[in-house]
Amino acid sequence: MIKESDLEKLSFPDAPKIITDSVPGPESLKQLQEAPEFESMARGAGRFPFVFDDGFGSTVKDPDGNLYIDITAGVAVNSVGRRHPRVVEAIQKQSNKLMHASDCSSSMRLELAKKVSGIMPKGLKDNCITFFTQSGSSALESAIKFVRKITGRSQIIAFHGAYHGVHCGCGSLTTGDQYRKDYGPFIPGVIHAPYPYSYRCCFGTKSQKKCEDMCADYVEYLLNTPYTAADDVGAVIIEAQQGEGGYLAPNPEFFQRLKASCKKHGALFIVDEVQSGAGRSGKMWAIEHSDVEPDMLTFGKGMGGDVPMAGLSMRKDLAQKIADNSQPNTFAANGVSAAVCMTNIDIITENNNALIDRVAKLGAQTIQRLKKGAKTIECIGDIRGRGFMIGIELVKDRKTKEPFDADLMGQVIMEMMAKGVILVPCGRNGNVFRFMPPLTIPKKYLDKAADLLLEVLSGIKI
Numbered sequence: 001m002i003k004e005s006d007l008e009k010l011s012f013p014d015a016p017k018i019i020t021d022s023v024p025g026p027e028s029l030k031q032l033q034e035a036p037e038f039e040s041m042a043r044g045a046g047r048f049p050f051v052f053d054d055g056f057g058s059t060v061k062d063p064d065g066n067l068y069i070d071i072t073a074g075v076a077v078n079s080v081g082r083r084h085p086r087v088v089e090a091i092q093k094q095s096n097k098l099m100h101a102s103d104c105s106s107s108m109r110l111e112l113a114k115k116v117s118g119i120m121p122k123g124l125k126d127n128c129i130t131f132f133t134q135s136g137s138s139a140l141e142s143a144i145k146f147v148r149k150i151t152g153r154s155q156i157i158a159f160h161g162a163y164h165g166v167h168c169g170c171g172s173l174t175t176g177d178q179y180r181k182d183y184g185p186f187i188p189g190v191i192h193a194p195y196p197y198s199y200r201c202c203f204g205t206k207s208q209k210k211c212e213d214m215c216a217d218y219v220e221y222l223l224n225t226p227y228t229a230a231d232d233v234g235a236v237i238i239e240a241q242q243g244e245g246g247y248l249a250p251n252p253e254f255f256q257r258l259k260a261s262c263k264k265h266g267a268l269f270i271v272d273e274v275q276s277g278a279g280r281s282g283k284m285w286a287i288e289h290s291d292v293e294p295d296m297l298t299f300g301k302g303m304g305g306d307v308p309m310a311g312l313s314m315r316k317d318l319a320q321k322i323a324d325n326s327q328p329n330t331f332a333a334n335g336v337s338a339a340v341c342m343t344n345i346d347i348i349t350e351n352n353n354a355l356i357d358r359v360a361k362l363g364a365q366t367i368q369r370l371k372k373g374a375k376t377i378e379c380i381g382d383i384r385g386r387g388f389m390i391g392i393e394l395v396k397d398r399k400t401k402e403p404f405d406a407d408l409m410g411q412v413i414m415e416m417m418a419k420g421v422i423l424v425p426c427g428r429n430g431n432v433f434r435f436m437p438p439l440t441i442p443k444k445y446l447d448k449a450a451d452l453l454l455e456v457l458s459g460i461k462i
Contacts, residue, residue: 016420
């Protein structure tokens with residue numbers, strides 16, 4: 001049984017608390033103005049108007065001392081919150097023993113590989129080899145290379161709205177304009193198929209089931225039609241719950257159909273769980289909602305939390321086809337990152353997955369809380385998701401579904417900051433706010449953030 005009082009001790013008390021006349025405050029503004037002189041704004045958050053100075057659990061402070069509820073979890077990274085005492089202890093203990101270990105074997109690295117194998121979904125559980133990396137992009141980059149070696153095929157099917165990283169290879173799978181425009185050409189052989197998005201289905205249907213069926217039919221067509229070079233498709237790579245594309249969560253049958261098509265036509269079925277994994281969806285892995293066995297799985301973000309950690313887990317029989325010494329990665333699974341990852345896994349899964357079960361329960365309650373409040377707020381077009389991976393899509397008109405533009409989204413962001421809540425957008429049109437707090441967020445902070453968002457949206461003038 002997880003006590004709310006125990007979780008409240010893992011965050012700063014009294015959040016939110018704004019002490020400056022406006023936000024960003026004077027010291028934050030100074031740093032925001034200075035940063036572009038020394039640091040590239042090509043980073044993902046670009047010029048987002050916030051400066052992180054201190055963080056604890058599900059709360060953060062800026063350099064002016066303002067205290068915020070953090071609904072971003074560092075973009076789904078801080079699964080157990082920032083500076084969890086057990087994570088800090090693990091860092092301190094391992095730092096006094098071994099940190100960097102090159103790309104060789106180490107005791108901590110082996111222990112981590114065993115632990116990761118034990119928490120994988122069916123099909124990979126206790127039957128996988130893990131290739132460690134520092135980022136999700138690197139994990140997907142490795143997956144592309146390994147697919148081609150294992151299958152002898154060069155083409156890969158990914159999906160509209162996908163985000164699989166931004167390197168030249170994995171960036172070919174990603175579809176966001178801001179990540180691709182003027183950076184091409186990317187690698188050849190990537191085919192994009194529609195991801196089920198019933199609110200804006202490309203096939204014109206409003207039915208979730210029909211949208212999913214048509215998307216699955218399209219993938220079957222790609223894998224079974226000579227004019228699409230079907231016999232050269234090595235893998236289908238898909239997010240088990242789409243992140244940057246708008247927090248979309250298809251039903252189990254969609255993934256079951258994809259897996260069946262892959263099996264029928266000799267393609268590997270690979271799930272990207274970099275954002276949706278580590279308990280965020282209300283299961284350890286979002287693909288577990290579908291009872292589907294992936295051939296490979298990529299992870300990252302919440303597995304490392306306060307330190308970089310990511311990887312690719314693949315069935316043992318597939319891993320045997322990868323040549324030794326063919327994919328060096330100098331800093332992968334260093335001693336500290338391995339220790340932290342194992343600690344995060346323990347916290348997330350202990351007491352028979354009590355924390356994950358809490359995420360599933362509170363996530364469902366939050367969705368209902370938002371939907372109830374949305375009935376009288378015309379700019380809320382759709383609310384969807386699972387666990388602590390909830391998307392709120394904003395529109396100027398519910399009938400036309402015209403999306404909020406950047407100015408309106410920016411207005412909401414600034415008004416939420418003024419009330420002491422940090423949240424960030426996603427979506428193909430940039431008009432979806434995502435609730436992705438730490439799994440350890442106190443319920444009172446989660447409810448407060450949801451209520452403040454409804455309050456701000458109710459006052460938006462379009």
